[in-house]
Amino acid sequence: MVERVVTLEGASNVRDLGGLTTTDGRHTRYGLLYRSDSPSELTENDVRALVEARGLRHIVDLRSLEEVERDGPGPLQRAGLTYANHWMSSDPGVGQVVPEIMRGNLSGHYLGYLGSGSERVVAAARLLADPDNHPALVHCAAGKDRTGTLVAILLDAVGVRREEIVADYALTDANMEAVFARVVRRLEAAGGPVPTMTQDLPNEARRARAETMVEFLDQLTTVFGGGTGWLLAHDFPDTELERFRSVFLTD
Template sequence: MSASVERWLTLEGLSNVRDVGGLPLRGGGTTRGGVLLRSESLHFCTPGDVEHLVDVFGLKLVLDLRTRREIERDGPTAVARAGVETVALTFIPEDGRELPETDGVDPLVHIYLGYLRNRPDNVVAAVRRLAAVDAGPALVHCAAGKDRTGTLVALVLDAVGVERDAVVADYALSGEQIEAMFRRWTTASGEPMPADLTPHIPRAAAMAEVLATLDAEHGTDGAGGAAGWLLAHGLDEADLEHLRKRLTESS
């Protein structure tokens, strides 16, 4: 069985849920399993899914990266109703203002860097919550678990020293579940499946370019630029060290 399959959680109402454990570190070792999950929206969680996440995985914290409008539309998740602390930290401005023109930049790169430019406060707050020594097992989600979640998780993985190819591959892995997610959503809404899902599939090259941009602007001494970006926007060195200790283990 491949490492990518082992990391997936098999749940009844969700498709794009996986553990970020088992990823290789630049200096040797791997990320810890059982610490951080990444997911699509928890809106379709079944009672069995909640039991697995809370009682088996031991989930203590959920970071919800959706907008206030998305959250109000769907209502509280079953996981939140089960008592798991749920913190809303949108990466998109709530005033609905448009991003500036892309000027030839890949639209996904533009969107992902826009999260960092427009809501650095919430990006850093999310990482700070994940770094807290008493946070317990955590889950990060947005709507599909690929763009906002993908950007935050890529920052976290790069900051703790995961090999760059593995960071990008983890981001792109959500593409395996795009069809399953759209099938669930359209079945629930009664709408037809899109004729072409290609625009919704995450592109590895986009995340590689985002991280390369951070390297150019914030990288030091051969380290990835995500850590430098986080420190430049208010994360403490102690928080970064706590994050590394929580998420990594030596070989």
């Protein structure tokens, strides 16, 4: 059996998006799309495991411009992979804590990504859906919120069963302690104060609960008609979506 979880030395929340079942009984293919927390601390062994062993070609970075400037794009870009930054923010000020987070309303926060920054979400989705970019990796800082939102939209759009999208998101929960430790370490290494965001977030915002993704998918369906509806309504070509399905799903 192919393992979905990818164990690396310098990242704590990496997995292959293959092996998920669609509503019509097909499966997502292994080795095409990966999701992760920040790859800024990847070791030489990690880079070899991803680039030489898995053939990784493209990176889609959802972090803010400030995060990229502070931590750098990471060793994968230095290894020559194609890199694109399409930052996702749930409010007008990139990196600011929005009220939904402080209330612990993560599903509302995730919907916020699909507002004023929708063109960047679509641009990132198109890169990930393009077979010419596979294998590709999408990441943010923790691999939970921004990455979780975009991954959920893409998986829903190709017909992955809701319970499997939810279960994939919830796998992050067990990794959050290690992920937050890495985030704090990078902030401290940058020489600045650790922002209140990492210290005073409500416990709910530090979790990747299945209920959060259930709520988000319900809202995505009610408001936009699901991942397919949202993508098509935001100028994601249907031909590209069909091409993605044909490549990403087994017959």
